Amino acid sequence: MVQPIEPTKNSVLKPEHLRRPKEPILIIEDKKENQVLLEGICKKIGAAYEVAENGELALEMAKKKQYSLYLVDLMMPVVDGKTFIAEQRKIEPRAVFIVQTAIDQTEEIIEIMKMGVYDYLIKPLHVEIVADRLEKTLEYVYLKRMEALLIDEESKELKSQLEWLNYKESHRKTNEVNAELNSILNLKTTLMQGSGLGVLTSIIDSIEKIKKEENGNYLIPKEYWDIISENQDHNKSMLKGLDLAVETIQSHLKLQKVSSETLLAILPDIVKDFQNELEEKEINVNLPVVKQTVTLEVDLNYFKIILHEIFTNGIKYSKTKSNFDIFVTFVDGYFCLSAKNNIIDDDYAKHLLHSEKKLVEPFYRIHPPVESFYHKEKFSLGLGLTMVDFLLHKHNGMFFIRNAIDHTTEIKASCVIAEVFLPIQT
Template sequence: MVESNVNQSQSSQARVKEHLRRPKEPILIIEDKKENQVLLEAICKRIGMDADVAEDGKIALEMAAKRPYSLYLVDLMMPVLDGKSFIREQKKLEPNAVFMIQTAIDQIDEIIEIMKMGVYDYLLKPLHVEIVADRLEKALEYVYLKRMESLLVDEESKELKSQLEWLNYKESHRKTNEVNSELHSILNLKTTLMQGSGLGAISTIIDSIQQMKVDLGKDYSINKEFWDLLYENHEHNIAMMSGLDLAVDLIQNNTNLVRTKSEDLLGLLPSLVESFRDEIIERELKVNLPVVKQSVFLDLDLESMKVAIHEIFTNGLKYSKRKSHFDVFVTFVDGYFCLSAKNNIIDDEYAKQLAQSEKKLIEPFFRIHPPVESFYSKEKFSLGLGLTMVDFILHRHNGMFFIRNAIDHTTEVKADCIIAEVFLPIQNEK
């Protein structure tokens, strides 16, 4: 009984967290039969959503003109104005609206025709409570992601202009600031080497062993605990050296750009996510990958881009708030293909430094957070070089990379987040 109550409590907490990503506007149920109206209202209430009811498409258009709705749940067969007609008219006024239809027609051709109108999903009558509740939950998550994608397009356009200005500024000041740049890199490296596992920890352990030698004289033995720590940190150092070797290889080798369809790049994402399966499960994260219908051509070196995206995923996942979402979006902005990864920020002292330091994150050896030990085996780079190499790889692709703070305004509860963005110029087919 206690275990059951605990499970119910955990399930309830999970639902509350999901509701933070819910749109605040109610669902509009468009249905002429009273019994279905009552059933659908009850299901909406069960999943924690308010709902209004319209008896036909004409009334629904009038209601939608007076207030916004998060989702339209539309019956196909209605008097006055049927479901198809309502969807066509509402799309003219609200192109990004999300529709779910309910129908008793179980014919593939008819359903395909309806889905071509841009409908998100359909429900077959008679309606089953669990199925409807599950589909509505998924639809509301889709509404959230769609709105976030739309918001990103606007923000990315501004950020793109800002980034171009920043790059021009950096180039104009590069010569005069070479000494300062080198000094900052050295200071960053010193901080990184003395932070977390690796050389800093080894120095501390060796100092402790040396003190034992002084205290015990020539007949001393190394404690097993010390040796285990030494070996563990030796492995960290090997990983550091491996990351430096990879960085040198990327810098010294030519980048072979090949005209490639964007879906080939996106095809890398599922396996990259799968490589972090254990970490995602341990942190109870939910990863949402993009579904993109538009295809464009990009000049890509897929192997080095895979390294760049792996680093972006590493950075986003290891600093994600526990039991949160890691969302990946694709947008098209001013002639660029943009791949964005968004994670919620862990609310700690380090997060407060991000706003002032976001442009420094791609500097060599710079880091705000200390290393995350549970991720060190997954990191291709260490020493604070990861985002530097992402920036380098994107430069080789004639693209841009930047990482910035943002506030998620798409839901009633605002959330601080980090967005990492890759911009690649769209090419002609040949």
């Protein structure tokens, strides 16, 4: 059959192509003219492909390698499309199929969908329609593989983190002095980074050297006063964030049983709240589509704060023209909401790999403050993830954040995954 092709010059390196599985599409079609048409469409969207003339040959090819999806003609000699789908489903339960049929009748379409196919195409095939369906299906395959990978990783992470939490609690009493010292050092570092007290202190020291006295008053250059005013706004924001942190710590949560569907309904409003920042950084948010509903025990008002902080942290440190993905999985009796964002592969990202568990410590920062985001942060001084961790413990849940490499596409990407675990109620 046809060897995998290189994407055409006009189709390579589009951002959306990074969210594709790395395996080729298998076109299963007996008619040469349709083969040529589908090959041309794959070239147009920059997708690699191979061709099988019938279902028997396709089954043999699928035994030897993995394909991203199967584009299947129903009417073929030797082994037809329905038989191929049934046989391949036994070997590869998660396989994704798109079928082609010339029969545009409701009963036939219902029978096709009962086979568990992802989509269908009515012949004669239209280039733009097929191209659009393939694009969407390839991204669907990517998202489903990412979900499966997360379930596997989250199960391991949950066991690892439970062991870590038990260890941390058993050593808490003996390490209280060191913990307090680390918090003080973290606070000192945070205060001296970015705008706020650090800059204000430096500016006042500079003014001391250049100020002039006239008629009993000090004269200060306008540019210095403008910087002082700007940093005063940052200081007020920091104090407001500290006040909210104290208020949150002293609050009593009202946990109520709600459906996971109700909880996830919060997400679209949070996306709207970050619309300007998303447009500025050209970040695309992908929300989950969840068919399973479970019962959770949450305080919805405080859970909104948890989600807001996760979005703040994720969007703030995402690289431009990237994706911010939300996944929902169910792991060992827990409802897990995962937020995945791509990050710039720099020295800060390398440092993150060795400091994951420190990120929830009070005042701890890896990245310097992002000045353009200070007005979006509910909590200041690096307390955002600390409060997320605190509130999730109040919900009898857990919060983990970890560095990861996305291996699901041909181009590997550094990313951060923030995970919220809530126990499922019976």
